[in-house]
Each structure stands twice: as structure tokens, then as C-alpha cells.
Amino acid sequence: MNFISFIMPKLAWIIPLIILFFCFYVFMQNRLSSQEDKRISEHGDNIQATIVDISYDKDQRINNNFSAVIKVHYSYGGENIFSTRGVVFPASMQDKIKIGNKIGIRVNKNKPQSFYYLDYRNV
Secondary structure, eight states, X not given: OHHHHHHHHHHHHHHXXXXXXXXXXXXXXXXXXXXXXXXXXXXXXXXXXXEEEEEEXXXXXXXXXXXXXXXXXXXXXXXXXXXXEEEEEEGGGTTTSOTTOEEEEEEOSSOTTOEEESSSEEO
């Protein structure tokens, strides 16, 4: 009984602190990702990429929008690059998102593997 009386006040502080640090970490990762997307959208180069693979999220359909992970191929700075990123697009645009079609992206000049979809919501 003495052990429980000793450990419980410490756990009452430690567990919320761990949860707080985890929430702070997730918040900071989301913020850094948003800042990177903003930097790419302001200072990136517009190019056309070819859709190589599409993986639809079967369980998630938001307000008549599809969620998918698209793998694209593009050439930038003399390099052939294959890169992947999530996207959300309206169901009416599904015929434009097919393997082999071109899609507009904006590429990070300093890190060409990082890109931003121009016409769709990035995830």
C-alpha cells in the first residue's frame, strides 16, 4: 500500500506530461510540413509529372471526394525522379487522375523529391 501511495502522485504528473509532449510533437510536425508546403508553393518550379501509380484509400471518402496516394515520375535538374504524395480530389475529377496522365506539380528547387500538387488538395 505504501508503494501505491508513493507512485500514484508521480504517475499523476508523468502520464499527462508524456501526453502533452506527444501532442506538442505532432503539432510541430504538422506545422513544419505546412511551412514546407507554403515554401514550395511560393518558390517552387512548375512542371508536369506523369502518374505512375495510384493507391485509393478505400475506407475514406470525404464529401464526395476521393483520397489517394499518387506516385509520380518527373525529370528535374537532369534527374529522373519518382516521388509519392497524398491527394484529395473531387469524384468528378476521377477520370483525370489515371495512370499515364499528366498532373501539374510544383517542385522544391533545393530538394527535388519534395513537391506540391497545383490543382488538388495536398495531404
